[in-house]
Amino acid sequence: MSYGKADYGRIPVTEVQPAIDGGKVPAKAFVGEEITVSAVAFREGHDQLGVSAVLYDPHGRERQRVRLRPGTPGLDQWHGSVRPDGEGVWEFEIEAWDSPYDTWVHDAGVKIAAGVDVDLMLQEGIKLLSTAADDAASYAAEPALNKGAAALEALSKFVGNKQSTPESAALLPRHEATLREAVQGLSDTTREPLDRYAAGVAPEIKSLMDERPLRRLVTYSGKFPLNVERVAAGHAAWYEFFPRSEGAVFNQETGTFTSGNFRTAAKSLDRVADMGFNVIYMPPIHPIGRAHRKGPNNTLNAGEFDPGSPWAIGSPDGGHDAIHPELGTVEDFEAFVARAHELGLEVALDLALQASPDHPWVTEHPEWFTTRVDGTIAYAENPPKKYQDIFPINFDNDPKGIYKEVLRIVKLWIDRGVKIFRVDNPHTKPLQFWEWLIRKVNKDHPEVLFLAEAFTRPAMMGALGKAGFQQSYTYFTWRNTKEELYEYLQHVSQESPAYFRPNFWVNTPDILTEYLQYGGQAAFKIRAILAATATPLWGMYAGYELCEHVARPGAEEYIDNEKYEFKNRDFAAAEAEGRSIIPLIRRLNEIRAAHPALGDLRTLRLHDTSDDATVAFSKTRHAQPHGVLTDASGVVVPAEKSSDIDTVIVLVNTDSHYAREGQVHLDLSALDLRPEDLTDNGTFLVDDLLSGETWEWSAENYYRLDPHVRPAHILSVRRGIRG
Numbered sequence: 001m002s003y004g005k006a007d008y009g010r011i012p013v014t015e016v017q018p019a020i021d022g023g024k025v026p027a028k029a030f031v032g033e034e035i036t037v038s039a040v041a042f043r044e045g046h047d048q049l050g051v052s053a054v055l056y057d058p059h060g061r062e063r064q065r066v067r068l069r070p071g072t073p074g075l076d077q078w079h080g081s082v083r084p085d086g087e088g089v090w091e092f093e094i095e096a097w098d099s100p101y102d103t104w105v106h107d108a109g110v111k112i113a114a115g116v117d118v119d120l121m122l123q124e125g126i127k128l129l130s131t132a133a134d135d136a137a138s139y140a141a142e143p144a145l146n147k148g149a150a151a152l153e154a155l156s157k158f159v160g161n162k163q164s165t166p167e168s169a170a171l172l173p174r175h176e177a178t179l180r181e182a183v184q185g186l187s188d189t190t191r192e193p194l195d196r197y198a199a200g201v202a203p204e205i206k207s208l209m210d211e212r213p214l215r216r217l218v219t220y221s222g223k224f225p226l227n228v229e230r231v232a233a234g235h236a237a238w239y240e241f242f243p244r245s246e247g248a249v250f251n252q253e254t255g256t257f258t259s260g261n262f263r264t265a266a267k268s269l270d271r272v273a274d275m276g277f278n279v280i281y282m283p284p285i286h287p288i289g290r291a292h293r294k295g296p297n298n299t300l301n302a303g304e305f306d307p308g309s310p311w312a313i314g315s316p317d318g319g320h321d322a323i324h325p326e327l328g329t330v331e332d333f334e335a336f337v338a339r340a341h342e343l344g345l346e347v348a349l350d351l352a353l354q355a356s357p358d359h360p361w362v363t364e365h366p367e368w369f370t371t372r373v374d375g376t377i378a379y380a381e382n383p384p385k386k387y388q389d390i391f392p393i394n395f396d397n398d399p400k401g402i403y404k405e406v407l408r409i410v411k412l413w414i415d416r417g418v419k420i421f422r423v424d425n426p427h428t429k430p431l432q433f434w435e436w437l438i439r440k441v442n443k444d445h446p447e448v449l450f451l452a453e454a455f456t457r458p459a460m461m462g463a464l465g466k467a468g469f470q471q472s473y474t475y476f477t478w479r480n481t482k483e484e485l486y487e488y489l490q491h492v493s494q495e496s497p498a499y500f501r502p503n504f505w506v507n508t509p510d511i512l513t514e515y516l517q518y519g520g521q522a523a524f525k526i527r528a529i530l531a532a533t534a535t536p537l538w539g540m541y542a543g544y545e546l547c548e549h550v551a552r553p554g555a556e557e558y559i560d561n562e563k564y565e566f567k568n569r570d571f572a573a574a575e576a577e578g579r580s581i582i583p584l585i586r587r588l589n590e591i592r593a594a595h596p597a598l599g600d601l602r603t604l605r606l607h608d609t610s611d612d613a614t615v616a617f618s619k620t621r622h623a624q625p626h627g628v629l630t631d632a633s634g635v636v637v638p639a640e641k642s643s644d645i646d647t648v649i650v651l652v653n654t655d656s657h658y659a660r661e662g663q664v665h666l667d668l669s670a671l672d673l674r675p676e677d678l679t680d681n682g683t684f685l686v687d688d689l690l691s692g693e694t695w696e697w698s699a700e701n702y703y704r705l706d707p708h709v710r711p712a713h714i715l716s717v718r719r720g721i722r723g
């Protein structure tokens with residue numbers, strides 16, 4: 001048997017992130033998202049390394065080149081971020097090299113201070129900075145000279161920055177002059193050695209050498225793919241309602257409801273848009289079976305007028321390609337979609353691959369189900385839940401036929417204006433199938449998104465993301481304590497974003513947690529604030545804004561669940577009676593829209609708080625990605641202004657009953673404060689986006705959060721206060 005080898009390059013570069021299965025599958029990204037990149041790079045001996053990430057657009061053009069910074073000392077990790085600005089499959093590569101300038105800065109600093117090899121060290125500095133000045137001069141004279149820099153890996157050959165556009169070339173005479181001045185300073189024997197050294201390590205010299213480093217022994221990691229999707233794949237606020245409830249009318253005489261429909265539900269879209277949501281998701285809209293129909297509170301004997309669970313898809317009126325007759329016609333549906341689009345909402349449909357016993361599939365394709373020895377078909381289950389009103393599909397019985405039918409259905413709804421599907425229980429179907437379906441659909445429709453509703457083991461949840469699901473439901477709903485939240489937020493923001501995009505739902509028709517059942521209105525506010533700010537994707541099912549909190553005894557589900565009956569909510573009355581938190585929801589979505597920092601997931605940083613219930617995190621968004629940027633035509637983009645940096649700090653008391661107070665210790669490095677952001681006292685100003693107050697903050701800050709008055713601070717750091 002023969003084995004492979006590790007294949008280290010001259011300078012080992014390992015553990016490149018983000019990468020799925022070593023780069024076999026593209027990592028997830030969306031347009032404009034800040035993607036943190038990292039690698040482990042190290043070398044023999046003590047000389048200094050430089051490490052960069054280089055981002056290439058789908059045409060293979062270099063678009064961003066950023067120096068990575070070392071992480072925890074001793075671990076050889078390097079970190080930075082890239083930000084793709086268009087859709088498609090992008091690539092990034094890590095380059096590690098011997099950095100003679102950084103080695104000199106370190107060695108000369110130590111030796112000159114100690115009086116060792118003073119002249120030699122200064123001579124070395126002169127030589128290095130002269131080379132850098134010559135390098136700048138040669139670029140300025142002939143910008144195309146270094147085009148093939150990647151090929152120049154020969155030992156002891158300096159390789160400059162690959163940027164060689166007219167704009168960067170125009171700056172080079174100035175760079176050259178600055179470097180020549182430094183050489184003069186280093187050579188000036190009238191100065192003390194430490195002053196001569198200082199000329200070679202002045203901030204502007206360091207930053208020039210950072211931008212256009214002298215590089216030897218350049219080693220390339222190989223390219224890693226990033227699948228950059230449209231913004232809604234990673235940044236959106238979802239709202240769920242049952243269209244049959246929206247506009248349903250209760251008839252006092254008969255004691256029954258007349259169903260709402262797409263025409264009446266279209267009127268509710270204003271309410272949803274007004275709260276600032278971007279996606280309206282509806283449970284299945286297809287005909288509902290009669291056989292084993294479920295009645296109120298999940299009972300097994302529905303009455304004549306009970307509408308049944310929408311997930312029990314299929315009746316003589318049709319299956320997954322049909323619309324429930326009470327909801328309206330295809331034209332009504334299309335009018336609903338058009339109205340949603342007018343209001344800036346996208347429509348998400350449920351894709352629940354199962355069938356009521358009355359579904360046409362059951363008679364037309366009995367082979368799609370598993371028939372037991374007694375001739376019956378077993379109903380579906382998601383233990384411990386029992387779904388007596390539906391049959392599961394057996395994908396192995398006729399994969400070709402089933403795959404074809406599902407693709408037909410998905411395409412049909414795409415043609416009717418649907419670009420997002422919330423997929424019911426994907427973990428009970430083969431992964432292979434999802435990989436095939438999502439690839440097939442996205443090939444022709446890269447704009448189509450799939451949200452995985454899988455509450456199951458981590459391996460399957462992660463694999464569904466790798467198979468192509470753009471978003472996933474999460475366990476956020478059950479992470480309520482400070483300890484649980486710190487662990488979970490760290491995981492979803494730092495460990496799994498390459499393959500798992502978390503959508504933080506605060507509730508669903510299936511999930512009414514104990515925290516909400518017993519936490520009062522404050523609990524609803526707290527969870528909404530956390531969900532809306534911690535991840536760029538969050539969702540809410542109707543009734544949350546009214547703090548509906550009564551569960552069916554013994555279950556984590558709503559009593560009189562809308563899954564089995566009509567619900568007629570009076571939002572106006574609830575608001576008038578103080579039972580509604582709509583103003584907070586609206587404000588949260590406004591804050592999300594106004595603060596780009598909240599549009600990123602990977603930039604989340606946790607901060608320490610002194611009490612055991614208060615959670616603190618921040619996100620910082622730069623107007624521009626770091627490093628040397630090139631636009632699509634190869635022109636170097638000028639650096640950002642610091643006043644455009646957006647930082648949001650969130651502090652939430654997770655104890656919905658009692659006030660908590662303490663100190664929050666901010667890791668200031670995460671906030672990237674600049675001198676122009678600081679007051680004379682070295683403090684900075686924060687504006688509370690919920691209360692409108694302004695405070696002077698520093699690394700240590702007192703807080704007091706009373707859940708009944710003010711459960712949280714959402715603070716925006718004021719930038720550029722010195723003008």
Ligand SMILES: O=P(O)(O)O[C@H]1O[C@H](CO)[C@@H](O[C@H]2O[C@H](CO)[C@@H](O)[C@H](O)[C@H]2O)[C@H](O)[C@H]1O
Binds near residue numbers: 385390510
């Ligand atoms: O199994 P999950 O907890 O992930 O829940 C999802 O899928 C269920 C099956 O589709 C769905 O359950 C609802 O529909 C069933 C079929 O009509 C019915 O038997 C269940 O009582 C009802 O809750 C659930 O809503 C969905 O989120």
